[in-house]
Amino acid sequence: MNERDSNGDWTRPPKAAKFLERHRNLPFSQEEAREWINDYWSHASEMIRRNELNPVTAPTFLKLHDSADIIFQQAHPGDKEALKVHQSHQALQKIVFLAGKNGADNSKLPLSPNKFFNATEARKSEFLGEFRKAKKGPKRQGSTRAASLLPDQIRTRPRKQRPRDVEPEL
Numbered sequence: 001m002n003e004r005d006s007n008g009d010w011t012r013p014p015k016a017a018k019f020l021e022r023h024r025n026l027p028f029s030q031e032e033a034r035e036w037i038n039d040y041w042s043h044a045s046e047m048i049r050r051n052e053l054n055p056v057t058a059p060t061f062l063k064l065h066d067s068a069d070i071i072f073q074q075a076h077p078g079d080k081e082a083l084k085v086h087q088s089h090q091a092l093q094k095i096v097f098l099a100g101k102n103g104a105d106n107s108k109l110p111l112s113p114n115k116f117f118n119a120t121e122a123r124k125s126e127f128l129g130e131f132r133k134a135k136k137g138p139k140r141q142g143s144t145r146a147a148s149l150l151p152d153q154i155r156t157r158p159r160k161q162r163p164r165d166v167e168p169e170l
Contacts, residue, residue, distance in 0.1 A: 029074075030075060033072070040067075047061070047106075048100070059101065062097050062098075062101070072086050084146075092116055095131055098135070100134075102134040104130055
């Protein structure tokens with residue numbers, strides 16, 4: 001451990017920056033990656049539940065969304081079925097994050113992709129209405145692949161394809 005002397009100077013050369021840089025680029029273990037993915041879904045749901053997905057916080061979640069695709073490969077290497085589910089969830093989640101970025105009322109957004117996919121047709125219609133409303137919002141900047149999926153390309157997928165550790169049931 002490095003300590004400061006009586007003059008406030010470090011007693012040894014600092015090494016934390018080198019250590020952090022070296023470890024920042026190490027891939028997660030499979031267990032760490034799965035934990036990260038679970039935390040990603042939990043934190044996203046919690047932000048929506050607390051009505052905190054907004055133009056300020058959504059850009060961070062959009063960056064995490066991109067990271068989730070990379071980390072998912074570490075969490076479930078070679079699992080094609082889990083990847084299909086993840087991609088389906090991610091397509092919807094990007095729409096949710098973009099809706100938050102455009103000022104959507106969080107109480108009208110699904111807390112998780114499962115909340116959307118398992119919703120009644122009437123509830124799905126309400127979610128889609130909020131997505132459309134937010135898509136037209138003043139914060140909209142350009143088009144994205146996810147936004148172009150609205151509304152008729154969001155599909156439900158069979159229950160049997162849901163890996164148990166991809167997303168917590170909320």
